[in-house]
Amino acid sequence: AQKITQTQPGMFVQEKEAVTLDCTYDTSDPSYGLFWYKQPSSGEMIFLIYQGSYDQQNATEGRYSLNFQKARKSANLVISASQLGDSAMYFCAMREGQSGGGNKLTFGTGTQLKVEL
Amino acid sequence: SAVISQKPSRDICQRGTSLTIQCQVDSQVTMMFWYRQQPGQSLTLIATANQGSEATYESGFVIDKFPISRPNLTFSTLTVSNMSPEDSSIYLCSVEFPANTEAFFGQGTRLTVV
Numbered sequence: 001a002q003k004i005t006q007t008q009p010g011m012f013v014q015e016k017e018a019v020t021l022d023c024t025y026d027t028s029d030p031s032y033g034l035f036w037y038k039q040p041s042s043g044e045m046i047f048l049i050y051q052g053s054y055d056q057q058n059a060t061e062g063r064y065s066l067n068f069q070k071a072r073k074s075a076n077l078v079i080s081a082s083q084l085g086d087s088a089m090y091f092c093a094m095r096e097g098q099s100g101g102g103n104k105l106t107f108g109t110g111t112q113l114k115v116e117l
Numbered sequence: 118s119a120v121i122s123q124k125p126s127r128d129i130c131q132r133g134t135s136l137t138i139q140c141q142v143d144s145q146v147t148m149m150f151w152y153r154q155q156p157g158q159s160l161t162l163i164a165t166a167n168q169g170s171e172a173t174y175e176s177g178f179v180i181d182k183f184p185i186s187r188p189n190l191t192f193s194t195l196t197v198s199n200m201s202p203e204d205s206s207i208y209l210c211s212v213e214f215p216a217n218t219e220a221f222f223g224q225g226t227r228l229t230v231v
Contacts (some may be wrong), residue, residue, distance in 0.1 A: 035220065043207045045160075045222035053123060091159065095220070104175075105211070105220055108157040 003027065004108035011113050020067070021111045022067040023092030034075040035105065037068065038086075045091075048095045051075055059104040070097050082115045089113075119144060123210055123223030130200055130230050138226045139198045140210035145190035150211040150220075151183070162210065166193045200230045 005024045013019035025034065035046040049065045051059045059066045067076040079086055089110045097103040122145040130136050140149065148167060152160040163183055164172040172185040186194045197204050210223045 037222075043154075043209075043211060043225040043227055045211075045225070047219050047221070052218060093160075093220075102167065105160075106163045107161075109159050 002108075003106045004092055007090055008111045009109070011111055013079075013115055015084060015111065015115055015117055016081055018078060018080045018115065019045065019082055021079070021092075021113065023051035023089050023108060024074045025073050025092075025094050026076060027094065027096050029071075029096040031097055033095045034066070034068070036075075036077045037091045037093060039089040039110075041088070041101070045113070048090075049077065062116050066086060079113075084115050084117070086112060087115045118219075119146070119214070119221045121210060121212060121214060121221055121223040124224055125226055126224060127227040128229070130156045130228065132201050132230055133197045133202055135196055136200065136228060138193050138208055138210075140193045140195070140223050142212055144214075146212040146214060147190070148213060149187065149193045150213075151185065151193075151195045152209045152211060154207040154209065154225075156205065163195070163208075197228065200228075202230045204228065205230045 003026050032053045034051045038046040049059050049061045049064045051068045058068050063080045065078045089112050091108050091110045092108040093105040095103050095105050122141045124139045150165055151163040153163050154160045162175050163178045164174040166172045166185050166187040168187045168190050182198055184196045208226045211220050213220045
């Protein structure tokens with residue numbers, strides 16, 4: 001079974017609108033972390049936001065927020081007030097186990113976001 | 118945060134040759150990770166590199182094809198050996214720190230094998 005599932009290969013959003021990128025995950029480890037990365041066409045991986053499995057509140061970082069629904073095993077990324085520069089590939093990833101424990105990230109297949117005027 | 122310098126940023130190589138990719142971190146880290154991203158695909162872990170020990174390879178990746186060096190706590194190299202067009206990918210190194218939740222990535226090496 002896929003550990004990270006992103007069901008939206010591509011998404012379009014109008015500039016200044018909000019957009020939600022979906023991510024569901026599968027793990028039996030009670031300790032895990034969820035990440036969102038942005039990958040522009042240059043190829044670099046830009047960290048956006050992190051949610052720990054024990055965090056009580058949803059993570060927020062500027063225009064990015066993570067809608068964490070633990071019972072449903074979902075960790076959707078919400079981008080508010082979209083900008084043209086947000087056009088990129090977005091990856092959801094999970095790390096099982098404790099932070100700093102040297103555990104790998106498992107990535108979803110990504111969602112290509114296109115922001116339109 | 119961490120500054121990770123990865124070289125080269127891109128290269129075009131002939132099949133049958135080898136390329137060594139360097140990853141330099143501005144602070145000491147225990148674990149360094151090497152990922153591959155094939156065209157249009159997601160990232161897949163190749164191996165985990167610990168200083169002073171053999172790298173740990175994921176299923177489907179072998180040391181003869183992807184030898185890794187980790188001579189100290191700030192530096193690692195990944196070699197892509199005997200390249201074929203199927204090795205055309207972006208290769209990325211990544212690090213994490215014990216007290217930090219974020220995984221940091223280098224800028225990536227875009228490799229094209231012709």
